[in-house]
Amino acid sequence: MSKTELEVGAGYEVFNPPILEMQPGEPNHQLGRFFTVTALEDGGARVYDGAYDSGVSTVYLPDDIVSLLRFQKLDKSGETQFADLMTALASSAAAANEQRTLVAAHGTDKEAVDASHRFFTQFLSGQVKGLAAKGVINPNLAVVMTELATGVSLA
Structure with missing residues (x-):
């Protein structure tokens, strides 16, 4: 899959959520089974997966990670x-x-x-x-x- 298939504000189900390496000194992060795209940026996407304790925290997925994901857009009305x-x-x-x-x-x-x-x-x-x-x-x-x-x- 590619970043061009992602839509800001849309929710997605991920069939192969990876463990992501974070900044040095921070623990790795297991990407959730579901995420919402909050922004598309050059070189990747910023997503919210609900796994944070306070406020809205997002995780950045570079294009190389997005290309490895198997995901499907969730329909909502x-x-x-x-x-x-x-x-x-x-x-x-x-x-x-x-x-x-x-x-x-x-x-x-x-x-x-x-x-x-x-x-x-x-x-x-x-x-x-x-x-x-x-x-x-x-x-x-x-x-x-x-x-x-x-x-x-x-x-």
Whole structure:
């Protein structure tokens, strides 16, 4: 594949995600199975793959790496974007309810509710990062949504 097949803002599924060497002193990075192209640059592409702890962090893929990737563009529409977001919310709520039930069996109701709230925000944050990596939502919007859900500033 080549960089000319990539489109800024589009999400892609990678069938052979490589381990990337980063700057000297930084650990290697396993490219995610999904990424969103944030910019095309001379000699490569900048992508967001959702694997970062804070803010929008991208990784640069030089043309020689892009040419080795086997990938396919993910289709998205307003309808599928909404459905994916609703699925993320529903699965986060279900996981939080399950967590509350587990904690309630061994603690107080207040502890169970607090644990449920924390678990919901953590789970939803992961879901939002995944949606951004798939190009369903803009990575910058993912940061804002995560900040709103958790109350923790990622900037």
